[in-house]
Amino acid sequence: MTAFFISDSDGDDNNSGQTEALAWETIGKHNGETFSFGDTISFKRGDTWELTGEGNISLIPPSDGSSGSPIVYGAYGTGADPIITAGVDRLGVTGDWTDIGSNRWTKTQGTAPVMVIFITGSTRTQGILETSQANVTAVNEWFISGSTWTVFHTSNPADASTGFNELITVKATHPDRVITITGRDWLEFEDLDIRYCNNRMVVLRSSTNIKFTDVEVSHSLDCGYNLRDSTTNNTTWIRGHIHDIGTFNNNGNQDNSGIGIDVQLDTHTQVVTDTEFSKISNACMTTEEPAGTPGFTISGVNCHGYRGSFLNAKNGVHSIADSTGDGNGDAGHIMATGGNATQGAGPNIRGLSSKTGTLTITDSVFKNMSKCLLVGGAGAHAQATCNSSRNLYMDTNFKSTGRVISVEPQASGLCSLFSDADIIFQSQDSAEMSDAFGIVQINGGVDISLKNATIVDRRSSGDVAFRNESNLTGTLTFKNVSITSTAGILPPSILGTNR
Numbered sequence: 001m002t003a004f005f006i007s008d009s010d011g012d013d014n015n016s017g018q019t020e021a022l023a024w025e026t027i028g029k030h031n032g033e034t035f036s037f038g039d040t041i042s043f044k045r046g047d048t049w050e051l052t053g054e055g056n057i058s059l060i061p062p063s064d065g066s067s068g069s070p071i072v073y074g075a076y077g078t079g080a081d082p083i084i085t086a087g088v089d090r091l092g093v094t095g096d097w098t099d100i101g102s103n104r105w106t107k108t109q110g111t112a113p114v115m116v117i118f119i120t121g122s123t124r125t126q127g128i129l130e131t132s133q134a135n136v137t138a139v140n141e142w143f144i145s146g147s148t149w150t151v152f153h154t155s156n157p158a159d160a161s162t163g164f165n166e167l168i169t170v171k172a173t174h175p176d177r178v179i180t181i182t183g184r185d186w187l188e189f190e191d192l193d194i195r196y197c198n199n200r201m202v203v204l205r206s207s208t209n210i211k212f213t214d215v216e217v218s219h220s221l222d223c224g225y226n227l228r229d230s231t232t233n234n235t236t237w238i239r240g241h242i243h244d245i246g247t248f249n250n251n252g253n254q255d256n257s258g259i260g261i262d263v264q265l266d267t268h269t270q271v272v273t274d275t276e277f278s279k280i281s282n283a284c285m286t287t288e289e290p291a292g293t294p295g296f297t298i299s300g301v302n303c304h305g306y307r308g309s310f311l312n313a314k315n316g317v318h319s320i321a322d323s324t325g326d327g328n329g330d331a332g333h334i335m336a337t338g339g340n341a342t343q344g345a346g347p348n349i350r351g352l353s354s355k356t357g358t359l360t361i362t363d364s365v366f367k368n369m370s371k372c373l374l375v376g377g378a379g380a381h382a383q384a385t386c387n388s389s390r391n392l393y394m395d396t397n398f399k400s401t402g403r404v405i406s407v408e409p410q411a412s413g414l415c416s417l418f419s420d421a422d423i424i425f426q427s428q429d430s431a432e433m434s435d436a437f438g439i440v441q442i443n444g445g446v447d448i449s450l451k452n453a454t455i456v457d458r459r460s461s462g463d464v465a466f467r468n469e470s471n472l473t474g475t476l477t478f479k480n481v482s483i484t485s486t487a488g489i490l491p492p493s494i495l496g497t498n499r
Contacts, residue, residue, distance in 0.1 A: 004018060004040065005018070005024070027059050027084070037065055049084045057175070061181055064187075065186035070209075074190040081191050081216070086170075086176070086197040087175055099156070100133075102137070108149070110169065112144050116169050117168040119164060119166040120165055121165065126244045127151075128142070170198050175197070178194050182207065189213070194216065197219070200225075200226040200262075206229055209233075210234075211237075215240050216241045217241070221247060223261070223262040224262075228264050234269045242277050245279070262283075262286055269294045270295065280308065281307050284306055295318045299322050303325045304326040316358075321363055324364065358384075359387070362388075363389075375407045383415070386416070389421055393423070394425040405441070406440075418449045419449065423456075426459060447475050451477075454482045455484070456485075
């Protein structure tokens with residue numbers, strides 16, 4: 001087992017790389033070497049590698065570790081975690097900014113990027129692209145026409161004490177990934193800061209037993225992690241932070257990209273523990289699995305300020321425990337889906353009735369979403385089952401289509417919800433929310449069992465707390481259920497022997 005060191009500030013690729021004093025300089029040097037079981041490759045803390053530079057291309061691990069002796073990528077020295085970025089341009093903050101009034105400042109420089117990051121002190125904030133110069137009316141908004149930039153700032157952006165430290169721009173011409181792992185086994189990554197990419201930050205293909213611990217991934221146009229093909233299995237994330245994924249424009253409206261962990265093509269067994277997701281424009285985690293196949297095991301995860309799904313799970317077997325999802329005023333759901341399940345612009349698999357999805361949720365909180373829990377959904381023709389225990393589902397924030405929980409099979413599909421000791425709570429009361437459907441809605445072929453549940457609807461007007469549609473089939477079972485509703489209680493069609 002040999003230790004290797006890489007330093008952008010004082011390394012040299014002609015060195016042996018086997019001591020801190022004789023560190024290599026570039027990632028390209030690492031890519032051309034061969035490593036053995038148990039070797040470590042450490043990047044110097046405080047250094048930054050920009051992959052547009054000579055010798056610095058995508059980090060591509062060239063060798064496998066083994067069980068008990070993985071190859072470990074980490075950090076050495078003191079200071080901030082080493083930064084690896086796919087390359088950026090820097091819009092100079094000094095020089096000729098022109099005040100055009102209303103706190104708008106213009107400058108002519110460069111060409112249009114796909115992403116802008118405003119840096120003030122140690123704070124990095126992804127900019128919001130506006131549709132015109134006149135619409136730049138708030139902090140972190142920007143617009144570009146030709147090579148003329150417009151940003152919002154209460155003083156000259158070049159002012160040393162009150163202006164920006166830096167404006168980072170990511171362009172379509174920059175490298176489209178930072179780490180590429182292909183055909184590798186038993187690798188671990190620790191204490192790294194991976195940022196700024198115009199496509200997929202970390203890509204895994206045909207690789208197994210890959211682990212990320214205390215790795216921060218941020219500011220990627222498409223996704224943080226992209227797992228592809230059926231032989232990429234057993235991937236683990238521990239204490240990570242995945243944030244600012246996707247783009248936001250025109251006052252924060254999402255695009256169809258922006259996935260924290262994107263699992264494609266029957267990739268199996270993902271474990272996510274004590275990880276934070278924030279500012280995700282589409283889904284924090286999304287996956288498609290064969291029926292009965294282990295998918296996501298999620299625990300201690302905190303997702304907030306995202307606009308798509310906490311988890312978009314199509315087929316397979318998944319679990320969530322001790323986690324929190326807060327849409328922060330944005331649209332988002334957890335999805336337990338089978339067959340033809342879609343979220344936004346996601347995949348659409350029609351008519352595959354042999355595929356099923358199962359999701360188990362325990363001891364978690366999901367709030368401030370269009371649907372805090374969705375079982376089924378558009379195109380869910382196959383079977384989906386959710387087992388939910390001791391969870392809090394709280395506050396839909398949509399108008400006419402908002403529900404706290406919705407069970408929505410499609411066509412001949414069957415969706416099942418088995419709830420024990422859950423709290424389903426709508427605390428918001430406004431004129432907008434009076435148009436919302438019942439905070440619990442069921443539709444089509446369903447089996448629902450609510451036991452030891454508490455349902456509270458504090459809207460002063462609107463539809464009933466518990467709503468079903470006219471095409472309802474299946475069974476409804478209620479046992480020790482407390483329902484408090486100002487707007488209404490149960491519709492007559494579900495009162496009866498099953499209550």
